[in-house]
Amino acid sequence: MDRSDHLSFLNRKEGHLLSTIVQKFGGTSVGSTERIKRMAEKIIQEKSKGHDVVAVVSAMGKTTDALVKLVSEITSEPSKREMDMLLSTGEQVTISLLTMALQQQGVEAISFTGWQAGVRTDSILGNAHIQAIETGRIKSELNVGRVVVVAGFQGITEEGDISTLGRGGSDITAAALASALKADRCDIYTDVDGVYTSDPRFVKKASKITSLSYVDMQNLAVMGAGVLHPRAIKHAKKFGIPLYIKSSFENVGGTLIHGKIKQNGPIPVFGVTFEKDIHRVEMFECEDVEGFREAFMSELSSRHIQGDVYIQRCRNSLSLLIKKQDLHEVLSILEKEKDKWKYSRIEERSNLSKVSVIGGDMKGRSEIKVGVCRMLLESGVRVKLIGESSISVTAVIEKSHVQSAVECLHTGFGLDYKDTLKASV
Known part of the structure; x- marks a missing residue:
């Protein structure tokens, strides 16, 4: 257009x-x-x-x-x-x-x-x-x-x-x-x-x-x-x-x-987003990690709480990324349902940020996830957790590194000072 x-x-x-x-x-x-x-x-x-x-x-x-x-x-x-x-x-x-x-x-x-x-x-x-x-x-x-x-x-x-x-x-x-x-x-x-x-x-x-x-x-x-x-x-x-x-x-x-944009083919990455203040809550030694994840996400959804959940099978744990404003309520839910969901302990971390690269269709694009890890590593940014979906690759990092992380990904994926862009349908 x-x-x-x-x-x-x-x-x-x-x-x-x-x-x-x-x-x-x-x-x-x-x-x-x-x-x-x-x-x-x-x-x-x-x-x-x-x-x-x-x-x-x-x-x-x-x-x-x-x-x-x-x-x-x-x-x-x-x-x-x-x-x-x-x-x-x-x-x-x-x-x-x-x-x-x-x-x-x-x-x-x-x-x-x-x-x-x-x-x-x-x-x-x-x-x-x-x-x-x-x-x-x-x-x-x-x-x-x-x-x-x-x-x-x-x-x-x-x-x-x-x-x-x-x-x-x-x-x-x-x-x-x-x-x-x-x-x-x-x-x-x-x-x-x-x-x-x-x-x-x-x-x-x-x-x-x-x-x-x-x-x-x-x-x-x-x-x-x-x-x-x-x-x-x-x-x-x-x-x-x-x-x-x-x-x-x-x-x-x-x-x-x-909804009227002409499709010229999907753009692999058209944006880099971030959330500066993220809390991580990790539940260890979950008896049924898949069942726990499903029930927990259902409970959060019923309260309109948004969060990202990651399963770490190597230690049978569940990690939740949430905004600070929701931390108190989430901890209350976990304490109330501890006997039902059966986990051994909770650890929480603050001073974290979430950085994401966003694309039109990222299914099967493993090179994007590899690229994110490589760029952040070369910039001296340690990745604490990484996840991917059909629209994004997201890395959890220390809050103090968010500026350099966003800038390096923005440059690395060719988004700096381009002519005005038009994203895909």
């Missing part, structure tokens, strides 16, 4: 002018009142083109971190219900201020919390999944010409409790709303100007990718690319909603994510 086709796709769908746009603004985009005013201008630009506009916003800047810090000064074991009650307030501040900024410019606008917007979730507090969105109230406001500003990251459970969707939850809200409203596009405004072959704030030689299929973006996101939440892509893909990742601060082209 060349630039003219790219712009045409953004401006038209199936021969019709666009009618509904969802715009999502992240925490850095609305980090001050001045930035909120600037984002209001972006909303007004779309509204002036004749579109109905729904804006989804995050909490301002470091608001969520500040609220978490307040909690730590009171208790080390807060209830999930009260955490969600507290954390949901951050987005409420932003929606009110952004709505006022629009009204100040003569634009009719109204703000909704997640539950006022009809966002219904399951009951896994702190990491809830959207079950349905009742769009009647939003559509009523759009029908009378108002901009609707919705608090991202939050919803309400069947029991009537406020719920939050976890880190990156505003992405999910935006994509889910776009799907429910059958919007023509969902624009994700962020502090980078698109999707890159690696995080451009971390790898200076990273290259922008102008077009990605849903599948390739999902693969990048699942393996650590922080620009977009994997569940947001899932919602968009299900209903064919184009996602456009663009800069909040620069007027440059971004990255279009959709």
Whole structure:
């Protein structure tokens, strides 16, 4: 897709002018009142083109971190219900201020919390999944010409409790709303100007990718690319909603994510992702390591906890890689089920990172795994654990080596300063 086709796709769908746009603004985009005013201008630009506009916003800047810090000064074991009650307030501040900024410019606008917007979730507090969105109230406001500003990251459970969707939850809200409203596009405004072959704030030689299929973006996101939440892509893909990742601060082209990319053959490696803070929990001398793995992963899934599990048959152990935020709950699960799952002891390790090379189809490509090991070894990076799948090869390393590891893999697989890339379907 060349630039003219790219712009045409953004401006038209199936021969019709666009009618509904969802715009999502992240925490850095609305980090001050001045930035909120600037984002209001972006909303007004779309509204002036004749579109109905729904804006989804995050909490301002470091608001969520500040609220978490307040909690730590009171208790080390807060209830999930009260955490969600507290954390949901951050987005409420932003929606009110952004709505006022629009009204100040003569634009009719109204703000909704997640539950006022009809966002219904399951009951896994702190990491809830959207079950349905009742769009009647939003559509009523759009029908009378108002901009609707919705608090991202939050919803309400069947029991009537406020719920939050976890880190990156505003992405999910935006994509889910776009799907429910059958919007023509969902624009994700962020502090980078698109999707890159690696995080451009971390790898200076990273290259922008102008077009990605849903599948390739999902693969990048699942393996650590922080620009977009994997569940947001899932919602968009299900209903064919184009996602456009663009800069909040620069007027440059971004990255279009959709399902209309012409396939020119799979690209062996088109990205290098990483997660800086990983914990490793290892269970030793498992009586039934395969059965343990299946039951354990099922339990984690029921709680919406993501983790990578590796079996090490030489010592009949199971290794789990998880985010720090999930460590306490995982250890509680293991202690509770110790007699049923039958393992002898647990060891946990921190100060680890996970580095992955991502490709379109890596089945049977043993040279990629060999290449990862060789490149890291030559760079003086010790690999503690390595795994592979059809989309990635992942190495677990010391956190202190993550910068050099990502840079050497990015260079080694030929991703430095290339012409703008287009990933495979």
